[in-house]
Amino acid sequence: MKLTTFSDYALRVLMYAGAAGDRLVTIEETARVYRISQSHLMKVVNVLTNAGYLRGVRGRSGGFTLARRPEEINLGAVVRVTETDFALVECFTQSNECLISSRCRLPRLLNKALAAFISTFDDYTLADIMLSEQDFAQSAPPRIAGDAPTSPARSD
Amino acid sequence: MKLTTFSDYALRVLMYAGAAGDRLVTIEETARVYRISQSHLMKVVNVLTNAGYLRGVRGRSGGFTLARRPEEINLGAVVRVTETDFALVECFTQSNECLISSRCRLPRLLNKALAAFISTFDDYTLADIMLSEQDFAQSAPPRIAGDAPTSPARSD
Numbered sequence: 001m002k003l004t005t006f007s008d009y010a011l012r013v014l015m016y017a018g019a020a021g022d023r024l025v026t027i028e029e030t031a032r033v034y035r036i037s038q039s040h041l042m043k044v045v046n047v048l049t050n051a052g053y054l055r056g057v058r059g060r061s062g063g064f065t066l067a068r069r070p071e072e073i074n075l076g077a078v079v080r081v082t083e084t085d086f087a088l089v090e091c092f093t094q095s096n097e098c099l100i101s102s103r104c105r106l107p108r109l110l111n112k113a114l115a116a117f118i119s120t121f122d123d124y125t126l127a128d129i130m131l132s133e134q135d136f137a138q139s140a141p142p143r144i145a146g147d148a149p150t151s152p153a154r155s156d
Numbered sequence: 157m158k159l160t161t162f163s164d165y166a167l168r169v170l171m172y173a174g175a176a177g178d179r180l181v182t183i184e185e186t187a188r189v190y191r192i193s194q195s196h197l198m199k200v201v202n203v204l205t206n207a208g209y210l211r212g213v214r215g216r217s218g219g220f221t222l223a224r225r226p227e228e229i230n231l232g233a234v235v236r237v238t239e240t241d242f243a244l245v246e247c248f249t250q251s252n253e254c255l256i257s258s259r260c261r262l263p264r265l266l267n268k269a270l271a272a273f274i275s276t277f278d279d280y281t282l283a284d285i286m287l288s289e290q291d292f293a294q295s296a297p298p299r300i301a302g303d304a305p306t307s308p309a310r311s312d
């Protein structure tokens with residue numbers, strides 16, 4: 001079983017933005033910290049912004065920050081936004097070719113299991129999984145923009 | 157979120173073998189009914205046989221059948237056998253590159269959600285999702301070996 005990469009990244013973006021507090025973070029910086037693709041992250045940040053979890057500030061020194069306090073960001077609600085692809089098995093998809101779909105009792109069970117999975121997240125907010133900016137700084141082998149004075153070098 | 161194709165197919169194989177009752181079914185026949193790949197199914201049938209859910213009979217008129225009664229096949233136990241890939245997110249894999257893995261609180265939450273997902277299956281046995289052989293026969297556009305007298309044709 002797998003979460004979509006989209007949800008995985010969304011949770012990570014929120015954790016990173018949360019750790020940064022009021023400081024604006026950039027997609028480039030977040031991608032570098034997690035060693036993941038910027039283009040993929042851009043879509044994730046857009047969705048989280050549209051859903052009201054992130055607030056973007058345009059411009060040269062722009063970036064994004066949490067739009068709500070961490071304890072107001074329920075993880076169940078986030079996962080429901082980001083897990084757009086709830087296609088657990090073939091018959092949940094449009095390209096379904098399974099011939100017993102109309103009579104099969106499995107989808108109901110799978111939906112129940114999925115609901116149990118998601119509702120686990122309902123009991124948590126971002127505050128419950130927050131790390132400090134220090135945690136990220138300690139991890140990063142190159143450099144993290146976190147404590148850089150004004151314009152962090154961007155060569156890597 | 158997605159179940160592995162392996163688990164999906166395993167549940168379908170058990171449903172089909174269950175519907176056939178004492179009649180031996182073949183991989184070829186099962187693949188045809190579900191319109192899925194024979195080679196993929198072969199691996200699934202092997203794993204289910206080794207785990208004691210299917211009993212294989214070798215030879216020209218061989219095939220497989222359930223090795224236990226449907227109500228003795230707990231679906232939670234099956235999914236635990238077939239979902240070998242419980243890599244919900246990157247940091248659950250060996251190729252993990254996420255830099256905060258050692259401090260991250262997300263894995264614990266994900267494991268809890270995964271346990272809730274799986275434990276839903278624990279409440280069900282194959283008997284709960286069984287269909288009749290009729291259900292499969294009604295679905296199939298070509299022909300199903302189900303009611304064929306002795307040696308079902310194998311041309312397709």
